[in-house]
Amino acid sequence: MNIINPALxxxxxxxxxxxxxxxxxxxxxxxxxxxxxxGEMMTIAMYxxxxxxxxxxxxxxxxxxxxxxAFFAFGYVIQRTLINPFVTRPEHSQFMLxxxxxxxxxxxxxxxxGPGARxxxxxxxxEPIELGPLLLDRGKFLAAGVACATAALLFAFFRFARTGKxxxxxADNYLGAKVIGLDVKKLYALTFGLGSACVAVAGGMMILLVxxxxxxxxxxxxxxxxIVIVGGLGSMPGALLGGVLIGVSEALAGLFIAPSxxxxxxxxxxxxxxxxxxxxxxxxxx
Amino acid sequence: MNRATFLLAALLVALAALPAFANSYVLSVATLILxxxxxxxxxxxxxxxxGQLSLGHSLYVxxxxxxxxxxxxxxxxGPWAGLWLAALACAALGAAIGFLAFRFGISGxxxxxxxxxxxxxxxxxxxxxxALGGPGGLFLKVEQREHLDLxxxxxxxxxxxxxxxxxxxxxxxxxxxxxxxxxxxxxxAIRENEEAxxxxxxxxxxxxxxxxxxxxxxxxxxxxxxxxxxxxxFPEQIFHISRSIEIxxxxxxxxxxxxxxxxxxxxxxxxxxxxxTELLAALGWEFPGIKQVFYGVVLLAVVMxxxxxxxxxxxxxxxLAQRSASRGAA
Numbered sequence: 313m314n315i316i317n318p319a320l321x322x323x324x325x326x327x328x329x330x331x332x333x334x335x336x337x338x339x340x341x342x343x344x345x346x347x348x349x350x351g352e353m354m355t356i357a358m359y360x361x362x363x364x365x366x367x368x369x370x371x372x373x374x375x376x377x378x379x380x381x382a383f384f385a386f387g388y389v390i391q392r393t394l395i396n397p398f399v400t401r402p403e404h405s406q407f408m409l410x411x412x413x414x415x416x417x418x419x420x421x422x423x424x425x426g427p428g429a430r431x432x433x434x435x436x437x438x439e440p441i442e443l444g445p446l447l448l449d450r451g452k453f454l455a456a457g458v459a460c461a462t463a464a465l466l467f468a469f470f471r472f473a474r475t476g477k478x479x480x481x482x483a484d485n486y487l488g489a490k491v492i493g494l495d496v497k498k499l500y501a502l503t504f505g506l507g508s509a510c511v512a513v514a515g516g517m518m519i520l521l522v523x524x525x526x527x528x529x530x531x532x533x534x535x536x537x538x539i540v541i542v543g544g545l546g547s548m549p550g551a552l553l554g555g556v557l558i559g560v561s562e563a564l565a566g567l568f569i570a571p572s573x574x575x576x577x578x579x580x581x582x583x584x585x586x587x588x589x590x591x592x593x594x595x596x597x598x
Numbered sequence: 599m600n601r602a603t604f605l606l607a608a609l610l611v612a613l614a615a616l617p618a619f620a621n622s623y624v625l626s627v628a629t630l631i632l633x634x635x636x637x638x639x640x641x642x643x644x645x646x647x648x649g650q651l652s653l654g655h656s657l658y659v660x661x662x663x664x665x666x667x668x669x670x671x672x673x674x675x676g677p678w679a680g681l682w683l684a685a686l687a688c689a690a691l692g693a694a695i696g697f698l699a700f701r702f703g704i705s706g707x708x709x710x711x712x713x714x715x716x717x718x719x720x721x722x723x724x725x726x727x728x729a730l731g732g733p734g735g736l737f738l739k740v741e742q743r744e745h746l747d748l749x750x751x752x753x754x755x756x757x758x759x760x761x762x763x764x765x766x767x768x769x770x771x772x773x774x775x776x777x778x779x780x781x782x783x784x785x786x787a788i789r790e791n792e793e794a795x796x797x798x799x800x801x802x803x804x805x806x807x808x809x810x811x812x813x814x815x816x817x818x819x820x821x822x823x824x825x826x827x828x829x830x831x832f833p834e835q836i837f838h839i840s841r842s843i844e845i846x847x848x849x850x851x852x853x854x855x856x857x858x859x860x861x862x863x864x865x866x867x868x869x870x871x872x873x874x875t876e877l878l879a880a881l882g883w884e885f886p887g888i889k890q891v892f893y894g895v896v897l898l899a900v901v902m903x904x905x906x907x908x909x910x911x912x913x914x915x916x917x918l919a920q921r922s923a924s925r926g927a928a
Contacts, residue, residue: 397902401905403706403707404651404850405901405905407653408847408901409898412894412895412897412901413894413898415894415897416890416894416898419887419889419894420887422886422887422890423885423886426886427886526887530840534718537711538715541708541711545707545708572726572733573722575718575722576719576723579715579718579719580719582711582712583698583712583716583719586698586699586711586712586715587698590702590708
């Protein structure tokens, strides 16, 4: 049995997962709020890509830009208005807030689009890419490419841009950041916006790989958690690594055990990592 | 007799008399309220008393339900015996999760995610157990619903109602006692400041384990009830994360760490959900999902404006708040 091709497909899907989880990780790393509505935001981005494709004929690779900008604005506003008062509240309180947001998101999607599955089919993506003996799905390959490029942009922003450095300062030392006069509230909102934009791009790419239904949200939320915990909560490279690991383990579990057992492999991996290295593979000890 | 005891006795009498007046619809809603009050109380022992956030309590409901239902289905062993297996299985699972988490210093968000992971893992596992029906579900035979057959938990809706009422009352009494016991004070110390509790010589590992065990066994009992009340079990439904969320909504909305919070929260949420359904039906607005949107909006409002839940506010109004302790016992 050829396991290289499925494993490679797992790596490519995993990079898109990784970008989704990166959004969660960035938000948690800075704002210290776990976004329990993350997967729901992902499905909204997927529907946005479906709508733009159906209504305007926009290819998801193009549609991803306006969707990401809209999500950035949405994330900025929701952090400023809804989430900011909760930053200092206990975890269960934040959890309840975002669960309520998630419930509203899932069901608004259900009201608007109905329970059926939607997808985007691009004829240009049907032809696979041949690399010697390897056979790559063109859609997955391009989606993974976009995911990597977006992640690289984000890394560069945090490494080199003034605002990016300021955000990292907030994450490292909240009080210190306030003392030197950083506008922490604004930087938090920016961070939530950036995290949301990551999810938007990941969703726009994911629609090339899977069909979307409104109830897919909670499963993606869980997936994002698993990835981020495996990679290390708050670690940006960790999110990508976690995504790839989960992508590969899903692909291999689907191949060797049963397709229905694929998320079991991810949860087993999660339990293992939590026990052996609770801070995650690339996480720092707190 | 103080005011709280009097109100409690009045409530109990009213609830005991309910089946004489209520129709079957009201009775089923009341049974559901009591179910969530009971499971909420069980969850509250872990989170409200000892401060350990579990988001995977559907695990104990599901395993408890499948344990008792499996024994009944395959061997004809009745629920009262099955209860022991259910309790044992859930205690073992709770002990495993608690041991792994607390030994390795996993807490807060990480602990919550570990509990989700175990519940999800088990859900998918049960999808692959053919002897228990797999994803197609397990169906218990219902010979009759007319006359009382307590040993096999078969009978009219009122039987299930009284059973749930007795469980809820017992859980309330147990929690009231626990909260005032030595263990209860240890839990509250751990909840408020674990390091300080440890410094005072409290074996925090042991008492966190006790909290998980009490909570998981209490929830297992609810699982047995679910199995025989509904007589159908699907892994996809019973282990689903939304079941865990339903369980914890009541205590959080009602008032975390309080004795009345889980009961009040369960009543408010169940009545709210049913009220919204009725209202929307009356208005003719019956789109799929619209009910949950309203539910989500109300939830959002409660979380934003009543961060400590409804009970502390209500208790003050009723003149029942003895102390102004922030999350203290009510």
